[in-house]
Amino acid sequence: MSTNTSSAGPSGGADQIPHRRLPFWVALAMSVALVGPTLAMSGNGQGLIATVGKAIPLVFLIGLVGVSLVGYSFVRLTRHLNHAGSAYGLVGGTIGPRAGFFSGFAMLGAYVGFSIGTLALTAAFVNAFIAKLQPGNDNPYQVPWLVVVVVGAAISFLLSGRDIRLLAKILLVIEGIGIISMIVLVVAIFAKGGAPTTGVDFSVFTFDGVSTSAVISGVVAAFLSWAGFEACASMGEETDNPGRNIPRALGGTLLLTGVLFVVVMFAQVVGFGTDQAGLEAFQNSGNTLGDLGSTYIGQWFSLLVIFTATVAAFGCHLATSATSGRMLYAFGRDGFGPKALANIHEGTGGPRFATWLVVGVALVVDLICGVLGWPDMGTGNAAINTYFLFAVAGSVCLMVCYLLVELAAAWFVAAPKFVGVHGGGGKVLGLLLPLVGAVVIAVVLWFNVKDATEWSAAPLLGLYWCVVGLVIALAASGIAKRVGESLTAELADTTAVQAE
Secondary structure, eight states: OOOOEEEOOTTOGGGSSOSSOBOHHHHHHHHHHHHOHHHHHHHSSGGGHHHHGGGHHHHHHHHHHHHHHHHHHHHHHHTTOOOTTTHHHHHHTTTOHHHHHHHHHHHHHHHHHHHHHHHHHHHHHHHHHHHHTSTTOSSOOOOOHHHHHHHHHHHHHHHHTSOHHHHHHHHHHHHHHHHHHHHHHHHHHHHTTSOTTTOSOGGGGSOTTSOHHHHHHHHHHHHGGGTTGGGGGGGTTTBSSHHHHHHHHHHHHHHHHHHHHHHHHHHHHHHHOSSHHHHHHHHTOSSHHHHHHHHHTOHHHHHHHHHHHHHHHHHHHHHHHHHHHHHHHHHHHTTSSOGGGGEEETTTSSOHHHHHHHHHHHHHHHHHHHHHTOOOOSSSOHHHHHHHHHHHHHHHHHHHHHHHHHHHHHHHHHSGGGHHHHTTTTHHHHHHHHHHHHHHHHHHHHHHHTTOOSTTOHHHHHHHHHHHHHHHHHHOHHHHHHHHHHHHHHHHHHHHHHHO
16 A cells, blocks of 8 residues: 555645545445444433433424534535535635634534544443353453554554445445344334333323423433534535535434334333333443343343444444544644645545544553543443543533534525525525524534533533634634635635536
C-alpha cells in the first residue's frame, strides 16, 4: 500500500477528497453503524421505565416523528449541497461561514465524544460477555477494561488505515447480524404470545397510566437513540451522485431504524410483561435483548446477542472515528488546524491521518479516565461511567448542531438567493417542518441540561465545547473569512460534480 499523501485545497481538483466515487451502500452503512441499532435496543429502554412505565413504544414512536423532522432538513439540504464537513458545509453554505463553523465545531465535539465513549463501552461489553460465559460464578474473571481499550484502539488504527469500503462492509455485517437477531427474537416473543401474565398488550401505545409531561421527558432519551443518523452526510464528497444517494441514505437509515426501534421496543415490553413485575425485570436488565433471548429462545441465543452488541459498540466507534476524521479534514482544508489534517492517503482515498488522530484522542482520554478513576456516573462500572459521560456530552453538542441545521433548512427555503436552486416549490412545508423541528430540538436540548447542577455534569461539558466554538466563530474574523472563501469554492466543486 502506498504511503504517499496529497494536500487538498479548496479547489484541489483531482487531489481533493475523493479520488474515486463510493456507492450508495457505503453511505448507508456509515449512518446505520453510527446509530447502532443493536446497541441502542440492548440498553436504551431501561432508563425510561421509571418515567413512562409500559409506554416506552409510544415514546419511541413520538421520538421517530421528532427525528424525522431533523431528517427532512438534512435531506432537503443534501439534495443541493454536499460537503465532507456535513453540517459545517450545509449550514455554512446557507446561513454563512460563522454559523457553519459553529455547527461543524459542535458536530465534531459530538462525534469525537461518541468515539471516546463507544471505545470504553466496547470494553464493558467484552467483560459482560466473558461473565456470561461463566454461569453460576458470583465473581467471574474480568479483563482490565483499559487493556481491552488498548487492543480495541490498535484494531481501530489498523482498520482506519484501510479503504472506507472495507470498513463499510465490516459495519454492514456487524449490524446485519444484530438486526437479524432482533427480528428473530421479536418473532419468537410474538409467536409465544408475550409474557404469560399480560400477553401482547397494545395499551403500550396509549397514554394509559402516564402523564403527557412524562412522555415528553421520555421522548428526549428515545430521540437520542437516533443520534448520528446523519453520519452519511460527511460522505457527500465521496459518494456517487450525492444529490440523490445521500438523501436516500438518510431516509433509508431513518426508515430502517425507526420501524425497527418501535417494533423491537414493543416486543421487549410485552416480552417482559406490562405488569409491575415485568417492568421491574425490564428496568433491572443489564442487556434486555440478551435476557429475553435466554427466556424465549435459549442461552446460546443470549450469548449471540450479547456478542453482537459488543461488536456493534466497536463498530459504532469505527464509524464515529471515520466521520470525525472527515470533519477534521474539512477544517484542515480550510485552514483551521494543522495542514496535515488535509492530507489524503493515496491508497485509501480518505483522510487517514485525521482519522488516526481521532482514534488516538479516544485512546488517550479513556486511559486518563481509567487512571484517574473519573468520572463517577453512579453505575459502579468505570468503563460504562466513561461511556455515559462522553455520550451525554456528545449528544448535547449534536442537539446544538441539529438546531442550526433546522434553521439552515428554513433559511434555504426562505432566502431569495436560493429560490433558483430549490425551485421555490413546497415553500410553506419547507419552512414549517424545519421550524417545528427547531422547536422540538430546543425542547430536547432543554430537558438535557435543565437538571445539570454541578459544573462537571456531562450535559454542561457538551455546552462548554459549543461555547468555545461560538467564541472562535465570533472572535476570529480571519478564520471566518477563510472558511467563507473555502466553502464557496468547495460547494461549487461538489455541486458541479452532482450536475455531471
